[in-house]
Amino acid sequence: MGEVLKSGARVRSITCDTEAVVVRAPAGEVDLRCGGQPMVPVGEGEVVGPPAAGFHTGTQIGKRYPAADIGLELLCTKAGAGSISVGDEVLHPAGAKPLPASD
Numbered sequence: 001m002g003e004v005l006k007s008g009a010r011v012r013s014i015t016c017d018t019e020a021v022v023v024r025a026p027a028g029e030v031d032l033r034c035g036g037q038p039m040v041p042v043g044e045g046e047v048v049g050p051p052a053a054g055f056h057t058g059t060q061i062g063k064r065y066p067a068a069d070i071g072l073e074l075l076c077t078k079a080g081a082g083s084i085s086v087g088d089e090v091l092h093p094a095g096a097k098p099l100p101a102s103d
Helices: none
Strands: 010-012 019-024 032-034 064-067 072-078 084-086
Touching: 010 072, 072 084
Parallel strands: none
Antiparallel strands: 010 019, 019 072, 032 084, 064 072
């Protein structure tokens, strides 16, 4: 169960305030969730309740959430209490990339 995502699509959580933009989308369907519930396009859906246990560590604005194994990357545009996940696998923010040394 999932949906096909496109780069540039804006999605939101139905369990919290989290919103994100799809930076890189995989070719197939993705079971994209936040707070344990499916994410929906911005402007759709109503809040159904708080994030589920295990999916409540929150998101951080401006952070990228990659799922490199499937080629997905999201950019959080509005922070919230729910955790972004693909199915039951919670995504964690990407670390900072090291800058090249300047001699």
